[in-house]
Amino acid sequence: MTELEANIAKFKDLVDGAKTILVLQPDSPDGDSFGSALALEEIFGELGKNVVLFSYKEPEPYLRIHEGWDRVAQDMPKQFDLTVLVDTGSPKLIKSTLEHHATALMAKPMVVIDHHASRQDFGFTTIDIADTSVATAELIMQLCLDFDWTVNTSAAVKLATALLSDSLGLTTSGTTYRSVAMYAECIKRGASPSELSRLHREVSALEPTQVHLKGQLLSSIEYVCDGELAIAEITPDVVADNKDKFEPYNMIISEMQWTKGVKLAAVFKNYGTKVSVPLRSTNESAAPIAAKFDGGGHPNASAYRTTTTDIAAEKAKLIAAYEAYRKETTVEAD
Numbered sequence: 001m002t003e004l005e006a007n008i009a010k011f012k013d014l015v016d017g018a019k020t021i022l023v024l025q026p027d028s029p030d031g032d033s034f035g036s037a038l039a040l041e042e043i044f045g046e047l048g049k050n051v052v053l054f055s056y057k058e059p060e061p062y063l064r065i066h067e068g069w070d071r072v073a074q075d076m077p078k079q080f081d082l083t084v085l086v087d088t089g090s091p092k093l094i095k096s097t098l099e100h101h102a103t104a105l106m107a108k109p110m111v112v113i114d115h116h117a118s119r120q121d122f123g124f125t126t127i128d129i130a131d132t133s134v135a136t137a138e139l140i141m142q143l144c145l146d147f148d149w150t151v152n153t154s155a156a157v158k159l160a161t162a163l164l165s166d167s168l169g170l171t172t173s174g175t176t177y178r179s180v181a182m183y184a185e186c187i188k189r190g191a192s193p194s195e196l197s198r199l200h201r202e203v204s205a206l207e208p209t210q211v212h213l214k215g216q217l218l219s220s221i222e223y224v225c226d227g228e229l230a231i232a233e234i235t236p237d238v239v240a241d242n243k244d245k246f247e248p249y250n251m252i253i254s255e256m257q258w259t260k261g262v263k264l265a266a267v268f269k270n271y272g273t274k275v276s277v278p279l280r281s282t283n284e285s286a287a288p289i290a291a292k293f294d295g296g297g298h299p300n301a302s303a304y305r306t307t308t309t310d311i312a313a314e315k316a317k318l319i320a321a322y323e324a325y326r327k328e329t330t331v332e333a334d
């Protein structure tokens with residue numbers, strides 16, 4: 001039995017023995033973590049368990065498409081028997097949760113269901129169920145099939161949405177036969193592809209003012225490194241104006257990534273006090289470049305935080321890192 005198989009067996013035993021299960025996700029939920037967590041609420045509910053959903057931050061508006069989004073609480077329950085943490089590859093992603101609730105969490109077993117290639121140790125004992133699924137939702141559906149757990153229509157819609165979110169509609173490089181097969185399992189249980197697409201269009205529709213902002217941001221893109229690296233900045237005023245409403249970089253980063261000649265797209269999201277840099281690539285440079293700055297993620301979609309708020313200097317560092325990466329990979333290709 002492999003370690004993964006042993007952990008899967010342990011997970012089943014722990015769920016069987018638990019009365020109340022805490023479903024935890026990263027401090028800032030995303031489409032995959034959120035859909036996976038809400039689906040697990042249904043799946044564990046079908047098994048007769050009490051389920052409590054927690055995220056440190058409130059879900060962003062685009063996530064509030066699912067029935068049950070308002071059950072994801074920011075209060076840690078007093079009593080639970082097991083924690084299931086979804087879609088979390090690094091303790092940094094649950095930093096605030098751990099700062100406030102580490103003692104309660106460490107007193108009970110924690111199972112982590114995840115799919116991040118760049119997994120980091122949590123610094124405490126966890127039972128890890130991790131593979132290279134395109135989304136955590138894919139792995140959850142596979143586990144439900146293995147255990148013969150009921151996935152009702154509502155859970156199927158939530159898993160399908162999560163799967164489509166991380167795989168960008170089943171199009172990313174991590175999408176496999178199994179990703180599509182698990183999506184089909186969701187459709188089999190009543191999720192409708194056209195309805196999922198309509199829902200996605202509806203929640204991602206922009207306000208007229210956002211379309212104007214998108215135009216301004218697109219005009220500000222700089223192209224460097226022979227046009228291979230596209231860089232944009234979201235200035236502190238734009239970040240502040242849209243705080244808790246939406247992510248301006250989401251409107252432009254895919255356009256940047258898929259501009260002719262561009263291989264890496266970087267957006268400096270400048271809060272004024274800190275700067276985060278989401279990266280997208282078409283040559284799998286996003287992960288190694290993010291890693292150079294202590295960040296992480298997926299081969300073509302990663303992120304890091306800068307160490308200073310000097311945007312010009314941080315841009316120069318990124319350009320140097322990309323130039324170095326280009327040299328390294330050219331040497332390897334020779």
Ligand SMILES: [Mn+2]
Nearest residue numbers: 032087136166
């Ligand atoms: Mn994910």
